[in-house]
Amino acid sequence: MNEDQLFEDLLQPGATWSHNMKRGTSLRIRDIQGNANVGAIFYNRENFAERYNMSDTLKAQHIARLTRGNVLYSDMGRILCSVTEDTVGWHDPISGCSNEAAVRAKYGEARYQEHRNDYHRNAYDSFVIELAKYGLGPRDMTAPINFFSKVVVDDETGAMHFIPGNSQPGMFVELRAEMNVLVILNTCQHPLDPNPKYEPRPVHLSIRRTAPATANDPCRLYQPENGRGFTLTEQYFL
Amino acid sequence: MNTTVASTLDSRKSGYDAIVPAGEPWIHEIAKGQYFRIIDCDGNQAADTLFYNARDYEERYSAQNTIREQANIYLTTGTRLMSNRGNALLTIVADTCGRHDTLGGACATESNMVRYAIEKRHMHACRQSFLKAIIGWGRGLEKRDLDHNINFFMNVPVTHDGRLTFEDGVSAPGKYVEMRAEMDVLAIISNCPQLNNPCNAYNPTPVRVMIWDPTD
Numbered sequence: 001m002n003e004d005q006l007f008e009d010l011l012q013p014g015a016t017w018s019h020n021m022k023r024g025t026s027l028r029i030r031d032i033q034g035n036a037n038v039g040a041i042f043y044n045r046e047n048f049a050e051r052y053n054m055s056d057t058l059k060a061q062h063i064a065r066l067t068r069g070n071v072l073y074s075d076m077g078r079i080l081c082s083v084t085e086d087t088v089g090w091h092d093p094i095s096g097c098s099n100e101a102a103v104r105a106k107y108g109e110a111r112y113q114e115h116r117n118d119y120h121r122n123a124y125d126s127f128v129i130e131l132a133k134y135g136l137g138p139r140d141m142t143a144p145i146n147f148f149s150k151v152v153v154d155d156e157t158g159a160m161h162f163i164p165g166n167s168q169p170g171m172f173v174e175l176r177a178e179m180n181v182l183v184i185l186n187t188c189q190h191p192l193d194p195n196p197k198y199e200p201r202p203v204h205l206s207i208r209r210t211a212p213a214t215a216n217d218p219c220r221l222y223q224p225e226n227g228r229g230f231t232l233t234e235q236y237f238l
Numbered sequence: 239m240n241t242t243v244a245s246t247l248d249s250r251k252s253g254y255d256a257i258v259p260a261g262e263p264w265i266h267e268i269a270k271g272q273y274f275r276i277i278d279c280d281g282n283q284a285a286d287t288l289f290y291n292a293r294d295y296e297e298r299y300s301a302q303n304t305i306r307e308q309a310n311i312y313l314t315t316g317t318r319l320m321s322n323r324g325n326a327l328l329t330i331v332a333d334t335c336g337r338h339d340t341l342g343g344a345c346a347t348e349s350n351m352v353r354y355a356i357e358k359r360h361m362h363a364c365r366q367s368f369l370k371a372i373i374g375w376g377r378g379l380e381k382r383d384l385d386h387n388i389n390f391f392m393n394v395p396v397t398h399d400g401r402l403t404f405e406d407g408v409s410a411p412g413k414y415v416e417m418r419a420e421m422d423v424l425a426i427i428s429n430c431p432q433l434n435n436p437c438n439a440y441n442p443t444p445v446r447v448m449i450w451d452p453t454d
Contacts (some may be wrong), residue, residue, distance in 0.1 A: 049381050054302075055343020058402050060352050064341070065400035075365075077348030090400065094311070094341060096302025101324055124322075138322065139295075139382050143302050153396040158312040158337075160305065191306055229352045 007207040011038075013200035016126040016186040018133070019207075020045050021177040023237070026084060026210040029185070029203050030172040031148055035165065036201040037190040038147040039097050039123045042072060042080045045180040048136055050076045054093055054143035060225045064153060066091040066145065069222040071178070071229060078233040079226075080181050082219035084210075085174035088167050092146040094153075095160065097123035098191040107198035120198055123188035130184045147173055148203075149190040162192035176210055176219075178233050243315040245332035245416045247273060247450050254449035258285075260442030261362050261431035263371035267292050268419045271452035274328065276427070277414040278335070278391045280443035282407035284430035285390040286344045286364045289319060289327045292422035295379060297321045301340040301386035311396055313338040313388060319417070322385075327423050332416035335409045339394035342404065344368065344387050345432045354434045367428035375424075389430075390415050392437050406436045 006025065010032075011017050021027060029038055044050035053075040057063075061070055068086040071079045083091075103122040110120040128138050150166035153159070175183075187200050213220050213230060220230045252275075258264040260283070268274045276285050291297035303320040305311045313319075315333045318326040343349075344364035351359050365384065372379035391409040396402050431442050 053343065053349075053386075055341060055386055056346070056349045056352070059342055059394075059404070060349065062402050063400060064396040064402045073349070073352065075346065075348070077346070077352045094302065095306050096300070099324055137296075139380075141322065143300075143386055152398050152400070153311055155395075155398050158310045158396070160309045160311060192309070225352050228356055231356065232348075232351060 004208040005206055006209060009205045011185065011187055011203050011205055013187055013202050014121040016130050016184065017205070018130050018182065018184045021181045021183050023177050023180055024210060024212060025207050026174050026176040027183065028172050028174045028206045029147060030170065031167045031201070032169060032204055033201050034167055034169040036148045036167055036187065036203050037193065038203055039127065039144045039186050039188060040147055041127060041142055041144045041184050043182040044074060044080070045182045048134065048140065050074045051140070051142045052080055057093060060229065061223065064094060066093055069218050071219050071226055073229060077229065078236055079178040079229045081175040081177055082213065083173060084176045084219060085172065087171045088148055088173055090150040090166060091173065092149045092151045092190070095146060095151050095190065095192055097127065097144050098188050099124040102191060106196070110198065121188055123186055126186040126188060127184060134182060146190050151192060160192070162190065162194060164194065178213070179236065241314070242334045242336045243332050244334055245275065247416070249448070252448040252450050256447050257444050258427055258429045258447060259444050260429050261367070262429055263367035264427040264429070264447060265371040265375050266425055268423050268425055268449060270419050270422050272419050273331070273416055273450040274419060274425065275414050275416040275448045276390050277412065277446040277448070278409045279411065279446055281411040281413070282391065282409050282439035283443045283445055284392040284432065284437045285445045286428040286430050287388045287390055288368065288384065288426045290424040291321065291327065292424045295383060295424070297323050297325070298383065298385055299327060299388070304340060311341060313340055326420040328417040328419050330415060331418050335391055335413040335415060337393060337408050338415060339389040339392040340386065341396070341402065342389050342392060342394040344428060345430065350434065358434065361433065362431040364428035364430050368426060371426050389437070404435050404437055407439065
């Protein structure tokens with residue numbers, strides 16, 4: 001670990017993790033084996049009613065995918081996290097997450113009784129269980145991001161297509177916290193992944209101390225909307 | 239490009255018929271089996287809409303579940319409007335517009351500051367109307383219950399390379415979308431007051447809402 005690194009851990013296949021990310025730190029998520037999927041939701045730690053908003057994130061930046069230079073907007077016009085590094089190039093913000101019925105239909109039943117900790121987990125239940133630890137519930141569940149996964153939309157028809165093999169071993173994405181953020185991650189498979197096998201992948205997590213966004217920060221300069229988003233976020237901490 | 243399907247219902251036989259003026263909210267229950275029509279009276283008007291299970295508000299419309307289940311981002315005839323629990327709340331049974339958005343979300347005073355200018359804070363926005371609707375309705379609904387909505391009559395194309403744009407509408411005066419309720423639902427509409435982008439052709443106008451009983 002270098003001296004700025006504060007933490008590292010392995011997030012097991014199908015596992016869930018939550019953390020209070022402090023403004024001034026960055027979380028790096030690294031795909032170890034390739035073909036990882038990391039579902040993610042974000043909340044303002046000081047006011048859980050403020051949370052990551054898919055639509056505000058997409059329309060402020062005119063995007064239907066996330067990569068370096070993009071930011072994650074809350075529903076209150078502020079930036080929860082910035083995507084400061086990305087070697088993958090495309091992360092999916094639109095497809096949502098797996099649920100119990102879909103996982104059973106796709107991969108069959110695998111209960112804890114027979115399979116111990118290899119039992120089949122699904123992303124929706126995993127998010128809601130983790131939310132409950134903070135006094136939150138299904139009403140607080142918001143539209144998650146799927147890091148490392150790519151879903152493209154056909155120009156004419158609007159059809160959605162999952163693109164396999166989007167992430168290779170060693171690829172990573174880094175999120176800089178612009179507020180004090182509750183982040184919840186899990187490594188359940190993407191709901192549109194055509195792989196017929198239950199085969200979630202592990203990822204490596206690390207947190208390091210980082211300087212705040214400068215005037216020339218690429219995320220701030222991505223477009224004028226992000227400049228205003230940073231201004232509003234900085235005003236929150238006055 | 240878009241397929242349109244007309245309704246067979248007789249407008250004179252609807253049991254409920256109301257106008258929602260531009261910039262105002264509307265909240266109403268629709269019983270299982272009833273048909274619910276929203277009419278774009280003057281064309282290119284965004285009707286921002288949320289649905290809940292009327293017996294249990296914890297079950298509500300999910301934009302992501304809806305588009306993923308049909309593997310298509312556009313809502314039109316045949317689309318099942320899915321809940322967070324994977325149940326169909328309503329099914330679109332007629333649509334003379336041909337395409338509706340559910341990725342663009344609802345405008346807010348806060349997102350208007352980001353998107354247009356910080357000085358836009360004072361301008362009326364859909365999430366103000368949604369909050370007014372649920373505060374008036376009561377029964378436990380709070381801000382955290384306002385999840386991602388449908389934008390009926392709004393055209394928000396996504397390109398193969400991952401860009402998203404707000405385009406001038408595919409709607410026109412008199413176009414409508416009609417749904418059959420698959421359970422008892424609570425509907426909330428914000429008739430969008432946005433003046434900063436072409437979703438309303440820079441001129442917000444009324445929408446009309448009509449409900450038929452299944453026997454009509």
